[in-house]
Amino acid sequence: xxxxxxxxxxxxxxxxxxxxxxxxxxxxxxxxxxxxxxxxxxxxxxxxxxxxxxxxxxxxxxxxxxxxxxxxxxxxxxxxxxxxxxxxxxxxxxxxxxxxxxxxxxxxxxxxxxxxxxxxxxxxxxxxxxxxxxxxxxxxxxxxxxxxxxxxxxxxxxxxxxxxxxxxxxxxxxxxxxxxxxxxxxxxxxxxxxxxxxxxxxxxxxxxxxxxxxxxxxxxxxxxxxxxxxxxxxxxxxxxxxxxxxxxxxxxxxxxxxxxxxxxxxxxxxxxxxxxxxxxxxxxxxxxxxxxxxxxxxxxxxxxxxxxxxxxxxxxxxx
Numbered sequence: 001x002x003x004x005x006x007x008x009x010x011x012x013x014x015x016x017x018x019x020x021x022x023x024x025x026x027x028x029x030x031x032x033x034x035x036x037x038x039x040x041x042x043x044x045x046x047x048x049x050x051x052x053x054x055x056x057x058x059x060x061x062x063x064x065x066x067x068x069x070x071x072x073x074x075x076x077x078x079x080x081x082x083x084x085x086x087x088x089x090x091x092x093x094x095x096x097x098x099x100x101x102x103x104x105x106x107x108x109x110x111x112x113x114x115x116x117x118x119x120x121x122x123x124x125x126x127x128x129x130x131x132x133x134x135x136x137x138x139x140x141x142x143x144x145x146x147x148x149x150x151x152x153x154x155x156x157x158x159x160x161x162x163x164x165x166x167x168x169x170x171x172x173x174x175x176x177x178x179x180x181x182x183x184x185x186x187x188x189x190x191x192x193x194x195x196x197x198x199x200x201x202x203x204x205x206x207x208x209x210x211x212x213x214x215x216x217x218x219x220x221x222x223x224x225x226x227x228x229x230x231x232x233x234x235x236x237x238x239x240x241x242x243x244x245x246x247x248x249x250x251x252x253x254x255x256x257x258x259x260x261x262x263x264x265x266x267x268x269x270x271x272x273x274x275x276x277x278x279x280x281x282x283x284x285x286x287x288x289x290x291x292x293x294x295x296x297x298x299x300x301x302x303x304x305x306x307x308x309x310x311x312x313x314x315x316x317x318x319x
Contacts, residue, residue, distance in 0.1 A: 156213060196208070
């Protein structure tokens with residue numbers, strides 16, 4: 001496959017259609033997370049790729065081999081494209097391995113929410129997603145990182161990680177995911193825990209913040225109601241930081257409503273963009289959400305943006 005330069009990195013197929021099936025066959029590895037939201041409904045992907053003139057290798061996730069380990073093996077074994085078939089957690093696992101390499105990532109969205117695929121304008125239809133992988137183009141996008149852990153969407157401290165941890169505990173009691181999430185959200189929101197953090201960046205002096213939630217996005221998130229929670233760009237080279245300063249549940253709700261109506265008018269939410277951020281706490285460990293998964297990390301938390309570190313296959317006609 002032809003290599004082209006982008007941002008100092010030789011990227012397979014960058015700036016052109018990934019494949020003309022009549023010219024050349026691709027060496028594709030597709031990693032499927034069978035536990036993702038709609039993965040059980042996936043069609044025969046080998047047959048589907050064959051319809052578009054190429055074959056695909058689908059490794060079995062056996063024993064203790066993780067998605068990231070499979071992606072690392074595929075990258076080392078010379079595959080032209082490594083595909084993540086699953087939700088945002090699956091995409092994160094593959095992206096964590098491919099970020100900083102020349103190997104492009106394909107995405108077959110089969111999770112519950114598929115935030116990254118939607119923001120990248122990757123079709124949610126399996127057939128169209130496969131077509132994109134075979135005949136799309138390579139786009140270089142940013143990833144965020146905290147203490148060496150990559151995130152493609154966002155990271156957060158406070159309310160959300162607390163809800164996820166409690167939801168997991170409730171699920172172990174036999175409840176389904178979404179009822180467990182709603183119950184956990186009600187309990188945590190009722191308690192309304194707040195964190196005392198020290199936040200510093202190269203462009204601002206260190207400051208103390210007492211907040212129920214620290215949100216750090218890989219590029220700026222839309223807060224207007226029509227586009228709430230989406231991103232228009234993923235290659236701006238900035239982390240987007242949002243810190244609600246609410247002291248009560250009502251203040252938090254009002255602050256978030258103000259942010260939705262008019263970002264500039266949300267005086268109870270501090271929002272800004274940076275390339276690097278250091279978050280410290282007096283706690284020996286803090287729960288940190290990374291693309292929906294919660295990890296216990298030791299402060300200080302070193303956040304940074306990695307500009308255009310990840311190469312993703314998107315529809316040929318997308319901007």
